[in-house]
Every structure is written in structure tokens, then in C-alpha cells.
Amino acid sequence: MSSTSSTGPDSKQAQRKAAMTVLAHSAAADIAGRLAAIAIPKHENLREPENGLVMMRGRVGGDGAPFNLGEATVSRAAVRLASGEVGFGYTLGRDAQKAQMIALCDAMVQSAELCGEVEAKVIAPLRAAVNAERARKAAEAAATRVDFYTMVRGEG
């Protein structure tokens, strides 16, 4: 993930991965809503969307040898733009449409021509929503943090 060049393959991979993270965390309806705001390039399905399972792994003690915790449903798809870029979509759950939209976005992120627009009009607003949701949950959890100092002061 560390990259010194802003145009090297590592940084492109990091950008794709960052976009995939945001998309995987977003609801399909929200992705569809954002995609409606941009012109979708011509594309074909390289792999028809399909549902399957992944075995989710944990680690002994949280940091030791891996073990199989249990499976999760996953949907995946792959598309190719008319201009040649191949995009992949993977997401937890069984929403094939969502996997396909992620694949389409991944292909666009790789296109020099489309990258800026998809980043600005799709990924960035979705990222803001995902971060806001994260912050809301963190703030709710923070309010339940035990402050032992305050308890002692209250008794004095």
C-alpha cells in the first residue's frame, strides 16, 4: 500500500482498493443513485454476477495461527469497458446488482478518462456517507465510555 509515486501501479492499486472499500460498505441503492448522475460507458459482463461463499478466518488469540470461523455469503462480478479496462466487484451478501456496480466502478477508476468523474461524483460522496455513519457509531459508543475519575469526584 505504501507508494512513493502518485502514478505507479501501487498507487493505482491502493486507489482501486480504497474505492472498493467505500463501495462494499455502501448500500446498493446509494451506489445506484450516484451512478445515475454520471454517463455510464459502454461495457460488457466478463463474468455474470454470481453468488457464493467465502470461509471467514480468525486467528487463535486474535493474533496467532488462523482458524476457520464460519462462512459468509459473497456476490461477485467482472465487467470490461469498451475501452478495455476490466473491473472486478466483490461484496458480502447476495446482491448481484451491487457486485456488478462495484465492478463497473472499479473499471472506471482504472480508466484515465473516467477516473476523475467517478471518484468525484460516486466514490467521494459515498465515502462521506460511510465516514459519517462510522463517526455516528463511534460517538454513540464513546458516550458509554466509563469515566472512573468522574465517579470518584461525584462521591467527594
Added chain:
Amino acid sequence: MYVAVKGGERAIENAHRLLAHERRGDRAVPEVTLAQISEQLALGVDRVMTEGSLYDRELAALAIKQARGDMIEAIFLVRAFRATLPRFGATDPVNTGEMQVRRRISSTFKDVPGGQILGPTFDYTHRLLDPQLAEGFVPEQPATAEASQAATPRVTDILGRDGLIETSPQADSDAPVGDLTREPLSFPADRDLRLQNLARGDEGFLLALGYSTQRGYGRNHPFAGEIRFGEVEVEFFAEDVGFAVPLGSVELTECQMVNQFKGSTTEAPCFTRGYGLAFGQSERKTMSMALVDRALRARELGEEAGAPAQDEEFVMSHSDNVQSTGFVEHLKLPHYVDFQSELGLLRKLRQEFAEANQAVELQEAAE
């Protein structure tokens, strides 16, 4: 016999039709939706996902609805569903140290770095039924506070820095990760297989076994070093993509049990550990799992191992409630032929008994 089979078909069909009717209940009462089950019976959904060994909230909610709230039946349905989908592979191991924590408590350190975060918990409630909840109750919005940017390291990592606790066993790169859904169990089983078995094991069974260790059947002096619940990112190395792709996040509960020391003439004494991990908010489950995981390490740690919770074969062979219910409930399926032969044998034995007695009586009368 053949006539009975034909008669059974229509009876079965009508029984299932009646089941569907009873499942729906009074049709004047609104039907429960999957979203309602998932949102409002969330911990039931978590249990079905954990023991069904499949992370999918919607499917678990459907299973609960179809099973009329019978959790083991719902778990059975989820397990059966798994067989209908191909497996793409295994994820990278999740990093619970980077969990977005919604609850995190330690019973061993008051001032644990990152703080004690109670989160949504039944702890400290009075366990009095609340009549307000019967209908139309609108709860207050949750309080908020500024979230700390401080890391929440695992308590075991903190103890580990001073060498006060044993380190987790590291992976043997030559050994594949054991998977009991692919190979049948054999004993002795390694810790990876034991943890997989416990993770999908019946909560009630593990709770009872964990409790038994506390009552003295394989005592191991546990402290809840840490329990944490929150969202963890999942990544999957996809060969077609060429890097680990993010799949999204899952809710997990982790329990680190800190137990009494081991040591030897060559190794300084240190705390030992038991580990629990489960889907969703499954605190009782992960605590029980961690107690039993530690109990099953008795032999490895050179402890006397005579209690049920320390018996790997006993625990692992009986922890799965789908297997258990399959064998117990099969007793209600037709055993007519078996029973006829038993009945025939019993009649024969009784006749022999009667004849023997008659012979004795005749002999006595003759004397």
C-alpha cells in the same frame, strides 16, 4: 406396508399445509417482516448466523421466520442452505485488533488503554419486565460524545509486552488450516479445528460446559481479560483481481479469557489463555467458548484432564446442535420394522420365561 406409505403421503402434505397455517398464526395479526426480525430480534439472528456458520443477516432472519422462532431448526435451515452455493475460497484472517469497537470491557484492568466502553448491553439492567415495551414505545436517541482517537489494543497484547501471558501459537506454514466442513473429525484435533468446532457449537452446551469448569470440573481460574464487539473489515485475496479485495465489514464478538499460570524450571510462569470469537453480538457464546477452549488445552499444558470439558472427543462430538438434533429427533421417524423385530424377540423371551416357570410350577406340584 405399501398401503401405509401411500396413506402417509397425503397426511404429510396436509401436515405441512397445517404447519404453514400455524406459522402464519392469526391472520388478523400483521405478518412479521425479515427486516423486523433482523432489526428487533438482532441477537437471535446473531446466534443463528454463528451456529448456522453463515454470516448473512437476511438469510438468518428468514430461517427464524420459517422455523417459527425455533432456533435450532433455523440453524439447521441455514446449514442446509450453505450446500447450495459454491465456495470461492477463504478470507485473509480478520484483524480484531483493528475492530471499530462498539463495546469493549475488561474485568482485569480498570484503566485499560482505550477505555472501558459499555456499548449496548444488558449488563446493569434490573431484569424487570418493562410494560412500556409492549407497544408503541419510542426510545430516546442515543447519547453521543467525542470519540477518542486512541487505539484500543487488546488486553492480551498489553500483558504480552511484559511477558506476563503466553503468546498465541503461530501458524505452521506447512500445515493447511483445518476445516471440519471438508474433512471428518479425527482425534486428537488441533486448536484450529477445535476453535472452528466451538465457534459453530451450541451455545447452551458450551455454556453448561464452561459453567462446569467454574464449579470445579476442570477448574482453570478464568478472568474475562477482554470482551470486544464491533465491526471488523474482511478482505479476500481474489486471484482474478491480483490483490486482497475488501468485501465489507462484519460484526464480531471476541473474548480473551486470561487463566492461571503455567511455567516450568526453564520457563518463567505466565498467564494462559482461552479464546472465543463469534458472529454478531454473542457475548455469552464467546465467553463459554473461551472457557471450553482453555479447558481443552489441559493436556497440552500438563494439567490433570478428567473433567467432561477437558475431554476433546466428548466435547467436539456433542457440540453441534444440528448433528445432535438429527440423531435425537430421528427417533420419532418410523421404526416400525425395527420395532416389530424387537417385539417378536420380546414375545419369544416372555414365552420362554412362562414355559420355564410353568415347568418349575409343575415340578413343585409334583413334589
